[in-house]
Amino acid sequence: MNICWKRIRPALAALACVGLAGCNWALLDSKGDVGLAQRDLILICIGLMLIVVIPAIVLTFVFAWRYRAGNTAARYMPDWAHSTxxxxxVWGVPLIIIAVLAAIVWKSTHDLDPYKPLDIPGEPLHVEVIATDWKWVFVYPDLGIATVNQLNFPAKRQLAFDITSNSTMNTFFIPQLGGQIYAMAGMRTQLHLVANEPGEFRGMSGNYSGHGFSNMKFTATAMTDAQFDAWVAEVRSAPEQLSFDAFKQLAAPSRKAPVRHFASVEPLLFKKVIDQFIGVGENTAASSGHHAETQASQE
Structure with missing residues (x-):
């Protein structure tokens, strides 16, 4: 059996490498406190589940080898039915693992609540995120600027995101910083993240939203404070202003939208984007009811 295992092991290792060759390890290469905590949670859960999975796989091969037809030394018990x-x-180990997983998940669910501010000193940077077809609009309300498909921020500073959508549902996701959360029309969701070091991180939508979905990406760049201040000054020198009417034109469906900067933003733009969907259902129902009453009276 040792000879067979020595021959099989390299083949299994090679097969595993081939299967994982196309994997992106962004989730395990976290660069922020939230991402690191989520990475550790994933690894802990996988490790606990492997306590059952690995023995089951190993024993499958052991039983197949030990009780093969050619092994006359194996004990034959056709009437065996029960063993305490x-x-x-079989039942105790999985129940213990489930109980441990339940405790871990309960604690991590509260600790990693995306609406919960991080325990980081200093004033957070507020960013309003609007998903459109098919691009991301980032509004910095405290700075009075906005960008398209570019999210820049200081490293080691907490980011407080308010997120919504101007059309279909999307998810706001920066894998290396942690967490993803839905962007929905007429609703505001929240997310708190931080980058522990400067760097560029891939941002994306994790929810299919139409033909331009595959290009609905952005770059999230963590900078030093000096670099961020210089970038803000650069954006403020841009020739464009983002009013609500300009936003409606910007939000029209497009693919591979380039990075754009807006030197100023109409006050409460984010709220206006949400408010345009509030009451739509009620108004439509009221209009339909009024039309039905009018038609009935005419008849």
Missing amino acids: KVEVV
Whole structure:
């Protein structure tokens, strides 16, 4: 058996490498406190589940080899039906693992609540995120600027995101910083993140939203404070202003939208984007009811 295992092991290792060759390890290469905590949670859960999975896989091969037709030394028990020891292991170990996982998930769910501010000193940077077809609009309300498909911020400073959508549902996701959360029309969701070091991180939508979905990406760049201040000054020198009417034109469906800067933003733009969907259902229902009453009276 040792000879067979020595021959099989390299083949299994090579097969595993081929299967993982196309994987992106962004989730395991986290660069922020939230991402690191989520990475550790994933690894802990996988490790606990492997306590059952690995023995089951190993014993499958062991039993197949030990009780093969050619092994006359194996004990043959056709009437065997019950073993208390086996039942304790088969049911006890999974129940213990489930209980441990439940405790871990309960605690991490509260600790990693996306609406919960991070325990980081200093004033957070507020960013309003608007998903459109098919681009991302980032509004910095405290700075009075906005960008398209470019999210820049200081490293080691908490980011407080308010997120919505101007059309279909999307998810706002920066894999290396952690967490993804839905962007929905007429609603505001929240997310708190931080980058522990300067760098560029891939941003994306994790929810299919139409033909331009595959190009609905952005670059999130963590900078030093000096670099961020210089970038803000650069954006403020841009020739464009983002009014609500300009936003409606900007939000029209397009693919591979380039990075754009807006030197000023209409006050409460984010709220106006949300408010345009509030009451739509009620108004439509009222209009339909009024039309039905009018038609009935005419008849």
